[in-house]
Amino acid sequence: IDTFNVTFLPVPIVNLGNDTSFCAGNTLTLSSAQPPGSTYLWNTGSTSNSIVVSTTGTYKLTVTNSVGCKASDSILVIVSPAPVVNLGNDTVVCTGIFPTLQSSVTYPAGATYFWNTGATTPSIIANATGTYWLRVTVNGCPNTDTIVVKNLYDTLNFKMIDTAICRGAPPINVRATGTPGMTYQWTPTAGIPVSNIATPAISPDTSAMYYLTGSITGCPDIIDSF
16 A cells, blocks of 8 residues: 645635726735745736736736646726816906906816815806816816916096196196006106106196006006096
8 A cells, every 4th residue: 555645736816806997196006915935927027926007007917826826817907197177377357357267178077176265166257366276077086277366456546637727837746546566657748757657747838638557567558638
């Protein structure tokens, strides 16, 4: 009588999980734990027991146990790009004209919107100076853009009325005020020693219509006259 032992080792069970997706900028670690002595071969060429993936593709792992039995599993990973959100350049608006803010990109049905004002609509009215941001989520992937809106209530308060003086009379002291930061220019400049201020002393030597132009960056000029 003679005896010998036969030991059966089970075929490795390799399970990478269900096909999955995630947003660009994130990563996913793939692994399938095996008994000691097993070797690993991924279709990426890696021989480690796990890999980190960040791009769309089908990833396959083949495991070989200590007696040469092999088994494999594959997983499809889809990496979705974040949507492009573009609110445009920072802007200045004038005289209380409130701009409509919205992304210049068209999104598929099902996209969601969230503004820092709490609104969940694709567009909002910016009715005050401030920083506004919009977060758009498409297929579970969010992205954000920010815009600064400066609302200028540009005004020129001109307190002069048409008037008559005698030749050689004292100068006329002009009364005008404007929005802080506004620049000024009088035309014509004859009889005005300093023509780029709001309140010059005018000494005309002939009848004339005098124009004051108030300018502020980003807004239309305001013109008044007497």
